[in-house]
Amino acid sequence: MTGTAALPGTDVDAPASSVATVDRCLDRITKRDNVIQAWAFLDPELARAQARARDGEHRRSALHGIPIGVKDIIDTADQPTSYGSERWEGHRPDRDAEVIRRLRQAGAVILGKTTTTEFATYRPTATRNPHNPTHSPGGSSSGSAAAVADGQVPLALGTQTAGSVLRPGAYCGVFTLKPTYGRWPFDGVLPVALTFDTVGGFARHPADLAVLDGVLADPGPERDLPATAALRVGVLRPPWADRATPAAAAMLERTVAALRDVVGDVVDIPVPEDLAALDEAHTLIMAAEASAALADRIDRPGKVSDQLTRFLADGRHAPAGAIQNARIVLRRARCFVDDAHRDVDVLLTLASTGGAPAGLTSTGDPVFNKLASTAGVPAVGLPTGTGTDHLPLGIQLIGPAHSDQSLVRLATCLTDRFGLAARCPLPEELP
Template sequence: MHKPPLSACEAAQQLAQRTLRAEDLVHDCLERIDAREPEVQAWTHVAREAALARAKALDQGAHQGLLHGLPIGVKDLIDTVDMPTSYGSSVYADHQPASDASCVALARAAGAVVMGKTVTTEFATFQPNQTRNPRNLAHTPGGSSSGSAAAVADGMVPLALGSQTAGSLSRPAAYCGVVAFKPSFGGINRAGAKPLSDTLDTLGTLARDVPDAALFAAALSGRTSWLVRPLGQHLSRPLRVGLCRSYEWEQALPETQAAMQHAAACVQANSAMTLRDVLLPVDYQQLARAQTAIQLSDQAQSFAFERLNHWAQLSPRLQGIMQAGLAVTLEQYDQAHAWVTRCRAQLAEVFQDVDVLLTPSAPGAAPLGLENTGDPVFCRIWTVLHTPTVNIPAGFAPNGMPVGLQVVGAVGADGLTLAAAHALHVGLGVSEP
């Protein structure tokens, strides 16, 4: 597979030194999009002329910030003032937002070049749109950040914005073989992103490696502590890694089990790391179920306008999701939130003897077919617990499709989680099949 020669961090450095022109970088991205987009179909809108004009202006002006001259993709769930935003639905065909989402405005202020809008599933739920997995076009790219993951994996852009309510960053990243960073809840401002759930929605970044994902997120959050630094700057002792199969382990396919075994062996062989098995509290057995109830109910309410006024334009799958959400009683909803609160209170116990957890991102590699986007079962609990997570490529299935693992940290420990994820990603030594 095509791999651009520079990481985002390397390109950012050269752009700052003026040894690389933003215009040339944008031209490279456009050439790749032209070559591959007819097959991969990662984009709903490519802002060719605007991107080139922006790049030329950046090359002629003062250095703007961490993202100066870097091309990015923006998930079509996120508002852009100068590009249509349809949220993956015909209900909003040709919809033109009145303003940029906060994250887009901040990305532009930091010097980013918005290349266009990447495909999302219908309202970021489970009904896929047109995107295919660039690793094998017959397989799903995952969802809901389908286009963002596919565009980064195929070298169309070095960075892309996504969002997660259950597993919408981690799963497509795992399926496409890229990195996804989901910060601690609220780490990146959500204003201007179509809401699904006030207590679950989290914006995040996709990139080809952890330092790139961290660079993008640091620019959007203002938290330069998220920039990847050596582990020694975070810890004065070895990194303590917890191998966490979670209560969903029975759904892990052989390729995921093999990736976990390989990761465990790599950690044990690394003198800068220690490994121990982590068993989650008993209450966590019901946590994925609680997250599902909250998400279903919240979606039915968040999409009240669409549900009440545009029912016929919703896919049968989304109609079913809405009906399932309306079937969640207020008592069940409150009980689910109470259970989540109880589990969050036990997070200190989970991380008492470890710095990060290593756990599956998805049951296995991307399923064959484009009719569904896979199962977020391994992501639900970490999203509802509000922890930072980083998907890292961790191996390949026998058919050559990527397999990912999540590095999970304590709430607020995003910088350490990113540093650990980078060290683990490098340590796994995963090369192309």
């Protein structure tokens, strides 16, 4: 039998079975779903049936019996995958994505499908930020971030092409991992721009991200980071720093000051001015690749938003010279990150420009996330404070390729030992 269904980072007493864990999640969803609206598909009886099966088995892994939310661009054979689009509403894939197969093999319970923006691009969902429902949860992994932040599920999967894991994680005040490019398999996931597309995770404690990575990562090299006392941290000073709100900029400086007391060295790393073009270059390559990747997805009856239509047209009609120049900028960005990691062990920057935007018409600005997405290196997002409006703010730690496990251990140490990050309270715990 499984015994307790709990994760190592869980900060509350866990029920004694997977069924009890799932029921607790379902009760929370029933209480809050009319406000948060984080789920694209949820079948309580299917979830309970999975949990009963897990309770009748020997424990397979630390994820055994643990419910997980899954972004609705990741294929599930027993649940619809609609890609955030009316055109694909009710679509049933023939088989699970590889990440889902691995989760099931580890004994996890696929609780349901979380909301995503349209084809994981720009049109927002109806999902709301748990800390203030009049604000966005971010995107495109809107439902995954909001569901974990609201205590509706302990773990969730999302994807990142520009900033769709790190940014909503920061807005909703949860921990996130954007793994090394290709570390978690992408088979069975909607492609948007395969130069950048990466499956990532959301949790309320960084130790739980290490468990998720242990189940999902392909075998390969692992790069260790030095112990905290010997760690060299480089604070990125990018040309886009002026896009941060005053509250976010001040939070970053407080975090840097606190880090100086616990790590070996903290230095500034100026980002070259010519990389100011990275934001535009990334957007152009994403549009060009999405126009090809999504062509057959929109070739069926149903509405496509004007925003997506314009975005795909921009990519489809982009001049060859502009594409070439954009790829040159991407290459410079990768070289910059590689060079920076020769001088320091970890890079530090904001995870978003500030707190979650008011209203539900925008999922926010991913400019602070594009460097890690372009370089293909791992990044861990940590909630490190709140702004003047009491909405969460966060930083990201960017490590060299294949340092994922070590980077998550560092985040756990900074959270548990030094208190530089902490889970954001559930809405009812807010003052």
